Amino acid sequence: MKLNVGMVGYKFMGKAHSQAYKDAPMFFPDAPKPVMKAICGRDPEGLAQAAAQFGWESMETDWRALVARDDIDLIDINAPSNAHKDIALAAAKAGKHIFCEKPLALTLADSREMLEAAESVGVKHMVGFNYRFAPAVQLAKKLVEEGRLGRIYHYRAWFLQDWIVDPDFPLVWRLDKNIAGSGSLGDLGAHLIDLAHFLIGDMKEVIGMSETFIKERPMPSSMTGLSGKGSVDAPKGPVTVDDAALFLTRFANGAVGSFEATRYALGHRCTNAFEINGSKGSVKFDFERMNELQVYFGDDSEEVQGFRRVLATDPAHAYMNAWWPAGHTIGYGQTFTHEVVELLHAIAADRQPVPNFRDGVACQAVLEAVERSIVERRWVGIEEM
Amino acid sequence: MKLNVGMVGYKFMGKAHSQAYKDAPMFFPDAPKPVMKAICGRDPEGLAQAAAQFGWESMETDWRALVARDDIDLIDINAPSNAHKDIALAAAKAGKHIFCEKPLALTLADSREMLEAAESVGVKHMVGFNYRFAPAVQLAKKLVEEGRLGRIYHYRAWFLQDWIVDPDFPLVWRLDKNIAGSGSLGDLGAHLIDLAHFLIGDMKEVIGMSETFIKERPMPSSMTGLSGKGSVDAPKGPVTVDDAALFLTRFANGAVGSFEATRYALGHRCTNAFEINGSKGSVKFDFERMNELQVYFGDDSEEVQGFRRVLATDPAHAYMNAWWPAGHTIGYGQTFTHEVVELLHAIAADRQPVPNFRDGVACQAVLEAVERSIVERRWVGIEEM
Amino acid sequence: MKLNVGMVGYKFMGKAHSQAYKDAPMFFPDAPKPVMKAICGRDPEGLAQAAAQFGWESMETDWRALVARDDIDLIDINAPSNAHKDIALAAAKAGKHIFCEKPLALTLADSREMLEAAESVGVKHMVGFNYRFAPAVQLAKKLVEEGRLGRIYHYRAWFLQDWIVDPDFPLVWRLDKNIAGSGSLGDLGAHLIDLAHFLIGDMKEVIGMSETFIKERPMPSSMTGLSGKGSVDAPKGPVTVDDAALFLTRFANGAVGSFEATRYALGHRCTNAFEINGSKGSVKFDFERMNELQVYFGDDSEEVQGFRRVLATDPAHAYMNAWWPAGHTIGYGQTFTHEVVELLHAIAADRQPVPNFRDGVACQAVLEAVERSIVERRWVGIEEM
C-alpha cells in the first residue's frame, strides 16, 4: 500500500517531516509507503530548492491547487500557524487525510471547527505532538497504563530554553503576538500540556502567571530568520508575547500538577522534562537525554531502591526493534519517523491516529484557560472553555 | 571566649545541635567555645540517657529552671514547635541569647512577638534554617551577590520526600494539625521559602494549592515515633494537614517563582532542590548531592558552554578550609556545625547572626499568605500579612 | 556532482550506510549527491527485500560483477570481515573509490596489502570508524588540537557491552575465531584504539590480557542471527574468542593509557567511553550519551571549577548546523551520515578522506601487538609489527 503526500511548508518542520517520509519505509517496511508527491510554498525559489534537497516529486505554490490534486491522499500542514485552519478545512472538504503541526490553530474555536470538519467527512487527522514518540516517553505511558506507578499523585513539567536571553536578540515573528499568537506558553507549554494529557489525563482547573522580561527588542533586518541576529542599533519594537509562563493544575483524577515554560533559562537548550509520582513508583524524563527514562519502584527491596536509568533502546522498547542493537541511541529526528509511522498504520487500519485533532483541541482548551486565569487572576475550570 | 549553652529538646534536632557544639571547637578554633552546660526535657529517663550520650554536663526537667540559671548564656530551643514561643519570650526576658529551630512559631503573630521580645532586650537571636550553611548553597548566594548570574528571572524550588506514601503508615503527630500546625507546607515549604529569601529576596504575592491524598490513617500505637509503624488493624483517624503544597510567586525584584513541597514523591528521600536562572547564568542545587552546585555561565565560549558540576569542597568554598582536603565531602550534620559557628562568631562580634528571627518572621508571613491563598483561591500579597 | 555507489552487504551496517546515503543530500546539500545505484549480496531473496526496503536501484549477487560495472564510482564494503580484502583489491584494480567497514581485514598483512593497492592506483579509501563522527568526539579532538587540554598525560578508554552474559546465549559466528578473527578486542577494542589514535596519536608499546569466561555455549539453530537465542538443550561447542580484553599503553607523546573491552559488563549496552587528562584540562565521553562531552578547564576561576556538561548540539559544533536547532539531539545513525559526508567531500576535493586505510592499518597493528603481548606475556613495541 502506498500513500501520496502533499506537504505545505518547507522550513524546520518541513525538513523534519521529509526525513520521516524518507526513512519510514526503510525502518518500518510493514507500514504503508509514503510517496513524497508534492511540496507547496509561496516562494518559488525557496520551494524549488527544498523540493530538490528533500526529494519531493513536484511543487505547488498555491495550497488550494495542492488540495485540489487527485493524486494526493494526505495533506501535511506545517505552514505558519495562522494558515492551519483554512488549509485543513479545505483538505477535509476535498476528502484528504490531514497531518497538521501543532498548534492546531490560533484559537480554541478554530481548532474545534477543524476537528468537526475532519470528523464530519470521516478523514483521518493527526496533530504533530512529536515528543510522545520518544520511546522513553512511550515507556512512561506504558508504566502508567499498566498501573505500575499506582495512583498518580503529582505531575511536574518544565520546558526550559534560553535562545532569547540576549536582550539584543531581534524581535523575530515568534515574539509578535499578531503572528505567533502566544509566546512560551503556546510554543513550549503546548507540548507540556499534551504530554500531561497523554500520560495522566484531563485537567480540571488551572491558574497561571506569565512575564515578559525584555519588553523591547531591536527590529530584525529583512534577512533575519528565527535564529538570526539583527543590528543592535536598529530601532526597537515591543515584545508582545510572554517570555515565561507558569501554571498550577488539578487533574480530573485528583493529582496536582505544576507547569513551567520559559525561554530565559540559561543553560537549557531544550529541556522538555516531566516527573510523575504515583503510589507505587515514579518516572522522570528530560528530552536533552531523550533515550533515557528514570524509573523508581516503591516495591524494590529495601536496600536497593533507587531511580533506574533505563536506556530505552532495547528491542522491548517501543519502535526500537526497527532501528539498531540495544544501546545505540536515536535522536530528535526519529520521533517524527515514529509519528509518521503511527499515521500510516492508522490510515491502513482505518482508525484515527493518536494524537489527533481531539488532542489538539484539548490542548488548546487548557492554553486558553491558562491565559484567562492570567488575565482574570483566578482559577479557571477547563469546562468553562 | 566561652559560651555556656542550655538546650531544650533532645530528639533529632537535639542530636544535630549537640554534634555541632562538640565538633565546632575542633574545626573552628577561632570561634568562641560552646560549653554544653545543661540539657532540658520533660522525661527524666530519656533526658538522662541523652545527656550522657551527647555529653551535656547537667540536666533540667523544667525549661523555666534552665532559663533562670545564671551560668547559661544561650538558650537553644529545639523542643516541639508549639513550645518555642514561651521559651523564647522567657529567655529574652532573662537576657539570654536565643537559638531557635524552625519554624519560629505556629503563627505569624507569635513569631513577630518573639522577634520584638528579643530585639527589645538586645540579645542575639538565630533561627535554624540550616540548609543555608551547605557550602554549595553559600556559593550560589555568592554568585548572585557578585552579579555573576545577572538579573534574576526565574526561581524554581522543590522539596520532595516519600516517607508517608504507604497508606498504612500511622497517623503520627506530624499529620495532626493541632500539633504540627501544617503539613508539607510548613515542614518542607518553610525551608524552600527561606532559601528563596536568602538567595533572591522578598516575594510580592503568592497563589497556592494543596492536597491531602490519604485522608485517614491507622492511629499509632503508643510506641510509634516519627518513623514507627503502627498496626494496620488499628482504628483510623483523619489526616488534618496537607500532603503536598504548591505555589507560584512573584518576587519583589520581578522574578517569577514556583515552589513545590510534597511527602508523596517516591524515590526522593530528601530532595531539597532549587534552580536560579539569571541573565548571565544559572545554578542548580539538590540536597541529596549537597556538596555539589551546578553552575552555568552565559559568557563561556560558544563551543564549551554547559553546566559545571562544582564540587564545593575546595578551600575557596565557604567553611571548607576547616575540614578536609579538596574532594573530601561533608554531610548533613556539618551544616549545623557551620550554623553554630555563625552564631558563635556573631555573639563574639556583637552583631546579629544570620538567619535570625527577622528571617523566621519573613518565612512565616509567606507561609500564611500561601495558606490564605489556598483557602480564598486567589493571589495574596505578602504586604497583606 | 553525483557519485554512483555500489554496496556489498545489506545487514546491520548495510542499513546504516543506506540511511546515510539517503539523508546526506537532504542535510548536507553542498556535498556531492550519492546515488544508490546497486546493492550486492549472495542471497537473492534477502537481497531483493533489502534493495526495495532501503531504496537501491539495482542488484548484483556477485561482487565481481558489481566491481566490473562502469556505472559505479564507489564500492562500499560492509560484507563479513573475511571478504573485505578480496573485494577491496578488486575495487582498487577497477579504479573505484573504496569505503570499507572496520576491521579493514583479518590481519595486519592483509590490511597493508589493501592500503598499498588503493594507494598505488590513486583511488580514495575510507575505513568505517564512525564513532569519530559524533560531534562531541569532534569537539574533544578540536580541544586537543587547539592545545586547550595542554600536554596530554593520561588516556583512559573502555567499551563495555553485556549481550552475551547469559551462558545459554548461543555460539553465534562472532564467538568463532575462524569467522570473526577476534572477540571483544577486535570488535570493541578496535574502536577504542582508533579513537585514541584520532585524539592522542600513536602508541609506543602495549601489554594486555584477555579472558574467555564462558568456554562452551549451545550451538545455534540455523535461524539464529546475532541477537537470536538458540535452544538451551542444543549440543555445546567451544567459544574460541576472548570475552574481555584489557591492555596498558605508552603513547609516543609520553602519555599513559589504559584500555578495556568486554561483552560481560551487565548494565552497559554500548558504553564506548574515554577520558583524557591533560595539563590544562580534561574531557570525558560516553557513547550512551553521545551528544554530550564533559569538559574541565584548569584555568576556570577557583570557586567555579567543574566538569561542564557540554551538549554538543549548538551550531558551533561540528555538523550540527545541518540538523536542528540547539538542544535537539541526534543519534547513532547520524554518525554514518557525517562519515559519508566526509567521504563525499574528500572525493570532490580530490583528497583522502579521514579515517582512511592508513588508520585501518594503524589500528590493526596495535591489535596484533596486543594479541602478541597476551600470548608472550610481555610488553610489545608497536614498531615490532
Add this chain to the structure above:
Amino acid sequence: MKLNVGMVGYKFMGKAHSQAYKDAPMFFPDAPKPVMKAICGRDPEGLAQAAAQFGWESMETDWRALVARDDIDLIDINAPSNAHKDIALAAAKAGKHIFCEKPLALTLADSREMLEAAESVGVKHMVGFNYRFAPAVQLAKKLVEEGRLGRIYHYRAWFLQDWIVDPDFPLVWRLDKNIAGSGSLGDLGAHLIDLAHFLIGDMKEVIGMSETFIKERPMPSSMTGLSGKGSVDAPKGPVTVDDAALFLTRFANGAVGSFEATRYALGHRCTNAFEINGSKGSVKFDFERMNELQVYFGDDSEEVQGFRRVLATDPAHAYMNAWWPAGHTIGYGQTFTHEVVELLHAIAADRQPVPNFRDGVACQAVLEAVERSIVERRWVGIEEM
C-alpha cells in the same frame, strides 16, 4: 565499658581520628566509649594546640613514654609512615591494642613483622582503610557476599586526583621517595587494592606501569605543608616518586581487573571509584558521591533494566540508622567514626577488627608485586612475594 586511647600524630589523620573518638559515643552508644587520654607528637607547641583543639586530656612528646603508660589501652598510630613500625612493635610488646594508619609500613617485610608482633601477643590490630566504611561500599560488599552479583567477571578501579598538576607546585615530602616510599601507587593505589581485596578477594598476578610527568619541582620553603605553595623561583629538586601508576590484575577467582592511580587528572579532586561486573549484576561507586551506589540487576524485567542510583542513607544501610533520617547524607569524616566503632566493638567482643594487619600485609604484597612488575617489565605472581 571504656577504652583509653593514646594517639601518635595530630595532623590530617589525627584530626579525623579525633573527631571519630568524639562522635562515636554519641551516635553509637552501644560501643565501648573511647576516652581521649593522651596525644603524642614531637613539636610541643603544635602538640599543645592540637590537644586543646581536639580535646585530648594529656600530652606526650615521646611515643615511648606514651606506650609505657599504664592508663593507655589502645595506641593509635597516624604519625608519618616511616615511624609506624617501631611504634607498633613497641605497642605490641607493651600489650596495647593497635590502630595503625595505612600504609602499615614502608615494606612488605616490615608489615609482616608488625603483624607477627601483634599476633604473637594477642592484641587487637586494625589498619586504617577507611573507605571500606562508606555505607555504599558496605552495600556493595553485601551484594557480592549474598551472591546478588553472581560470579564476578571484571573489577575496574581508579583513584584520580589533581593536586600536583601545576608544575610549580613545590617538592613536598610526598614527592620524595626517601620519605614517602611511593607516589600515587602507595598513596592512592593502596586504597584501590584494599577495596578490591575487601570486595573481590585475592589477586593472583599483576603487571604495571608508572610515570613521573614532572621530573623537577621547586624546593619548598620551610613553611610549606602538603597544600602549600613554595616560591616559583626556588631552586629545583628531583621528583623521585611516581605521578601515575596503572596495573592489570588476574584475581584468584578468575576475574580480570584494571587499576589506575594518578595525581594528574584535572577535574578530579578525590575520585576513588570502582565498578564490579558479575554474571547477575553490576555496581559502581565514586567517592565524590560517597552516599550513592549504582546497582544493576540482570534479572530486572526487560523494559525497566537500568543502573539504580541507590542513596545509601536508609536505615537498612550499614551504620545509617545511627545518624539521620533517610536522605540526609554523611561525609568523609563519618567513615572514620564507623571505622573506630568497628574497632571498639571488636575489642569488646574479643575478636580481631576488620580490616586488620593481615589486610595491611596483603595490600603491601600487591604494592610490591606491582613495583617489581614495573621494574622487571613482566607479570609478577603475588605468591612470589
